[in-house]
Amino acid sequence: MSFDPSTLKFNAQGLIPAIAQDHISGEVLMFAWMNTEAIARTLATRQVTYWSRSRQAFWAKGKTSGHVQKLVELRIDCDRDCLLLRVDQAGPACHTLRRSCFYTVVRDGDEVITADPMLS
Amino acid sequence: MSFDPSTLKFNAQGLIPAIAQDHISGEVLMFAWMNTEAIARTLATRQVTYWSRSRQAFWAKGKTSGHVQKLVELRIDCDRDCLLLRVDQAGPACHTLRRSCFYTVVRDGDEVITADPMLS
Numbered sequence: 001m002s003f004d005p006s007t008l009k010f011n012a013q014g015l016i017p018a019i020a021q022d023h024i025s026g027e028v029l030m031f032a033w034m035n036t037e038a039i040a041r042t043l044a045t046r047q048v049t050y051w052s053r054s055r056q057a058f059w060a061k062g063k064t065s066g067h068v069q070k071l072v073e074l075r076i077d078c079d080r081d082c083l084l085l086r087v088d089q090a091g092p093a094c095h096t097l098r099r100s101c102f103y104t105v106v107r108d109g110d111e112v113i114t115a116d117p118m119l120s
Numbered sequence: 121m122s123f124d125p126s127t128l129k130f131n132a133q134g135l136i137p138a139i140a141q142d143h144i145s146g147e148v149l150m151f152a153w154m155n156t157e158a159i160a161r162t163l164a165t166r167q168v169t170y171w172s173r174s175r176q177a178f179w180a181k182g183k184t185s186g187h188v189q190k191l192v193e194l195r196i197d198c199d200r201d202c203l204l205l206r207v208d209q210a211g212p213a214c215h216t217l218r219r220s221c222f223y224t225v226v227r228d229g230d231e232v233i234t235a236d237p238m239l240s
Binding site (some may be wrong): 001002003017019021025026027028030031043073074075076077078079082084094095096098101102103104105106107109110111 | 122123137139141146147193194197198199204221222223224225227
């Protein structure tokens with residue numbers, strides 16, 4: 001079946017959640033949102049573009065920072081309401097300059113920060 | 121810092137996205153939503169409970185199917201608006217009886233199903 005982004009299930013704002021995962025290590029790097037045009041741009045350029053809800057604008061990941069995400073594989077979940085992007089991430093995915101945004105672990109009822117910012 | 125679920129950022133429906141990942145293989149298994157009480161139940165029982173948006177009810181994963189998710193580690197992202205659950209998944213995570221919900225790959229413009237339902 002030919003893939004048509006408009007057949008996905010978007011929320012009331014026209015957005016679908018997207019999980020970015022390192023295609024080699026399997027590490028979950030970040031979570032963000034896409035709309036149909038962001039998906040189309042991502043597939044056309046093979047570099048990931050999200051939709052920034054805070055800025056209400058397209059967010060070509062790494063365009064200013066250089067921390068681009070090359071799309072290796074796009075996956076769709078069973079309900080067609082979530083995307084999994086397997087990516088080749090240049091440097092940190094997180095705006096805190098950590099590799100992954102999920103660097104805080106809940107351990108014995110406390111929050112523990114488990115990663116340092118990457119040195120450039 | 122002590123972890124208090126009420127300090128997370130929930131959407132207008134009081135929900136936060138949650139990604140479930142196999143704690144050994146790193147495979148992303150599924151994506152669902154939680155509220156503060158679902159998080160509290162998950163931490164108290166060490167078995168994952170979501171909030172079902174379609175049923176508007178708590179969803180103790182695997183309670184009827186037996187496909188429970190034991191919580192190994194709870195992680196929080198930098199913006200405190202997404203959770204990563206590293207889990208020990210019994211059998212399939214997906215309601216289609218596939219290990220992961222993300223079994224459909226977009227390849228050369230086509231949707232390709234890459235996994236079969238697990239045999240019981």
